[in-house]
Amino acid sequence: MVKRPDYGFRVFQVPPTARRPRSTRRWGHSEKSPEDGQACAFELLASLAGKLLQESESSASSNAIEGNHHHAFSHSVVEKERQGEVSPLIAKGVHNGSCAESIFMTKMESEKSSQKCLEHAETDCVLECVSVNNSCISECREKIDAHVNSKDLRLENKFVHNSNRLVEIPEDVRESCDANIKNGFRQGQEASNSGFKESTSDDKFSLKDPLELCINSPALIDLNGDVRSPFCRELFPKASFSRHGNNNRLGFRDDDENFLRRNGVRTKSKAFRPPQHIACRRIRQMLTSKHRKVTPNLKYYGHSRTDEGVKPLYRKRKTCYSFERSRHSTLFKRRKFFRRSIVITSDGGLSSDSVSNSPIKGMDVDNSNSSAKLHVSKDSHVKFSIKSFRIPQLYIEVPRTATVGSLKRTVKEALMAMLGGGVHVGVLLHGKKVRDDNITLRQTGVSCEENLNKLGFVLEPGSLQASPAVCVGEPSRCKTSQPTRSPEAHVLDSGITDALPDSSLLIKTGNLVESNHDSTSFSTDTISDKITTNDRVLVTVPTRSTEPLAVVPAGQKTRYSEFVQRRTRRPFSVSEVEALVEAVEELGTGRWRDVKLRAFENADHRTYVDLKDKWKTLVHTAKIGPQQRRGEPVPQELLDRVLAAHAYWSNHQAKQHGKVPKLEP
DNA sequence: TTTAGGG
DNA sequence: CCCTAAA
Incomplete structure (x- = not known):
């Protein structure tokens, strides 16, 4: 029982209100995903992921921690590639896996690629279509299925x-593309130029129990x-996708600590992280350091183990803030959107073909x-x-025991959660969002020459349902869906579409401004459910949890801030x-963390800073x-x-001379 | 990481 | 809300 200060404040009970039932959460259970028909692309990804997972696992067990070796799998791919034998659809595993x-x-x-090559590239098309355009998926799926089910699959x-399906290109297709x-x-093109980055890493990496799936772009x-x-959700002509190289990357990251724990071997894992990871981590650090708490927009319901609880990793202080969080191993432990926005930058009319x-x-950055x-x-x-x-x-983290199917669903759900509700568009200038929709481009300076390369667009999750709560394991273990920021996204009317010339995206100024x-x-209009526990813990769960994706700045990283x-x-x-x-009545004004x-x-x-600030404003308001x-x-x-x-x-405080009164039992 | 305050 | 010095 809390010893209360004796100035007569009464105790009140926050009326308990029920958390919004899980059943009302969109995609509350992925067993029946609403976009089954759109799973195809992500199944492709997940297929790769699953295989890589297998490979890295088997390798880890056989090679122990003898790092400094690429996975045999990786070797084979690289070797094949050197021999020009690699199919255009390439999966590559870098061993020891951190990535x-x-x-x-x-x-x-x-452009001379055969039509089959174009079909081939549909693999990417699917991804792209799934990402934004729902209407295209079924079509693409047929393509993929045709490949997958083909008798001509190269089993080798x-x-x-x-285990379920092959995602491989028929040989004739392959060969027709091979020369290219x-x-x-x-010709010396970097492999990465084609989205393939040959790893030269001789790093040691450890395997993490829950694999983290990193889909970069x-x-x-x-x-x-x-x-x-x-x-506008119109159909995407498929052929247009085949002309651009993409950087589609799946990265599996393993957890050093878990691996070390299992193997009793110590490595300087962090120091050996491949650049990708360093970058990943750096982004994350930057975001978290800014309290860019990426509150999960979704939790994943898994399928593999019912006895596994959910342990969202909210942040570093999770041990303090997650009193009741499960200590069980988790199926889907954490999901974070590091980049919570999709950013497009302008290049000021300069060359824009420079895909990364x-x-x-x-x-x-x-x-x-x-x-x-x-x-x-x-x-x-x-x-x-x-x-x-x-x-x-x-970032998606799943345990090794997760099935490939669950991984597929996880990836799909993550993406669908992010995009399924539609997207909003923000306009960035100098990396800062132009919030006022009613000012002209001229006023913002967009049209100034010097700002041409300072403009960016941001895609943000746009709908009420953009962040379904999905978690794995026993539903009761699922914690409250993390409240997220309300969107400041701006709805683009179809009027913009109407303003578009038929074959290119030209947004006329007037429409851009006025249609928002x-x-x-x-x-x-954020709706909040409030729940209380027996300890008067109050949680608000906005049903409109559509926190914008992180903004990726368009400028130099030195100006990240x-x-x-x-x-x-x-x-x-x-x-x-x-x-x-x-709480303040009981704890005082100097214990915001409490x-x-x-x-x-x-x-x-x-x-706690927010609370402190709020108290400050409350005092002022009073x-x-x-x-x-x-x-x-x-x-x-x-x-x-x-005021009291x-x-x-x-x-x-004055009387105690700064001493923190001990009111807790 | 938290607290405390200014911006 | 943000930023940050200071603890």
Whole structure:
């Protein structure tokens, strides 16, 4: 029992309210995914993933930790590639796994590629279509199925198959493309230029129990040529996808610690991380260090083990903030969107064909691999040519015991969760979001020559259902879906589509500006479910959990700080204020972490700094006249308590001479 | 990492 | 909300 200060504050109980039933959460269970028909592309990915997983596992067991070796699998692929025998669809495993890569290599540079080559490239098309355009998937799926089910499958290319199906290209298709591929390599083109990055790493890597699936840039959405705006969900002409090399990368990352634990071997794993990982990690660090808490938008329901609970890794202080989180091994332990936005940068009308030459670069803050053109014409119109969007990096962690099928579903769900609700578009200038929809491009400076290369577009999850809560294992173990920021995304009307010329994305200024909705309309209608536990822990679970994807700055990484997006404003509800007041009454004003733990333990979007700030504003609010207050009115009764507690604790603090009163039992 | 305050 | 010095 909490010993309360004796100034007569009454105890109140936050009325318990039920958490929104899981059944109402979209995609609450992936057994029956709503987009089954769209699983195809991700099944491809997952097939690769599954195979790589197998490979790395078997290798790990056989080779122990004798690192410094590429996986035999990798060797074989590399070797085949040197011999020009690699099919255009390439999977590659880098052993010891910190980062096994699988790459769809579909760069068909030559327009002379046979139609079969184009069909071949449909592998990528599927990915892209799935990403944004739902209507295309069935068509692409047929293509894939045709390949997969073909009798001509080359069984020896086992690195792209799983137990269920082969994802391989028929030989005749392969051969017809072979010359192109081979030539490409022999001409000194970097393998990475085709999305294939040959690892020269001789690093040691350990295997992590839960494999983390890292999809860096699974898709590029081509808006050139025949393709129209992805926002309008129109059919994508498939052929247009085949002309661009993509960097589709699957990276498996293993956990050093777990591996070491299992093997009793110590390596300097971090130091040996491949660049991809360093980059991954750096992004993550940057984001987390900025409190860019990537609250998961979804949890995954798994299928493999019912006795496995869920242990979301919310952040470093999870041990403190996750009192009840399962200690079980987890099927899907963590999912984070590191890049929570899809960014397109303009290149100021300069060359925009420079698809990133390396997966690393693609991850970098420096988004110099421009994918959009911007041109100011003499008629004072600004023409935007958006070449591609990139799907943000996803991190998915699954245990080794996860089935390939579950991995597939996980990948699919992650992507669908991110994009399934549609996307909104933000406009970035100098990396900062232009929030005012009602100012002109001229006012923003977009049309200024010097800003041509400072413009970017951001894709953001756009719908109410963009963040389904999915978790693995026993449903009761699933923690509350993490509340996320309300979108500040702006809805693009179809009017933009209408404004588009038939074969290229040209957004006319007027439409761009005027068709956007007001960005503030979202935060106000956020619906929150409030739950309390026996300890008056209050959690708000916005049903509209559509936190924008992280913004990838368009500028130089040295200016990264300029591009950190501000968190979406989330006004405190009266209930939250009540809980805060309650906690402060008991704990005082100098123990915000305790306040957080007591009353907002599950509200990950409220940091102790937030609570402290809110208290500060509450005190201020209580002091000013009611007519000066803004926002949702706080009951005067609460404000009175704020003032009382503030006065009490100020006095108390003074008397205690800074000593923190020990009120807890 | 937390606290405390200014911006 | 952000940033950050200071503890």
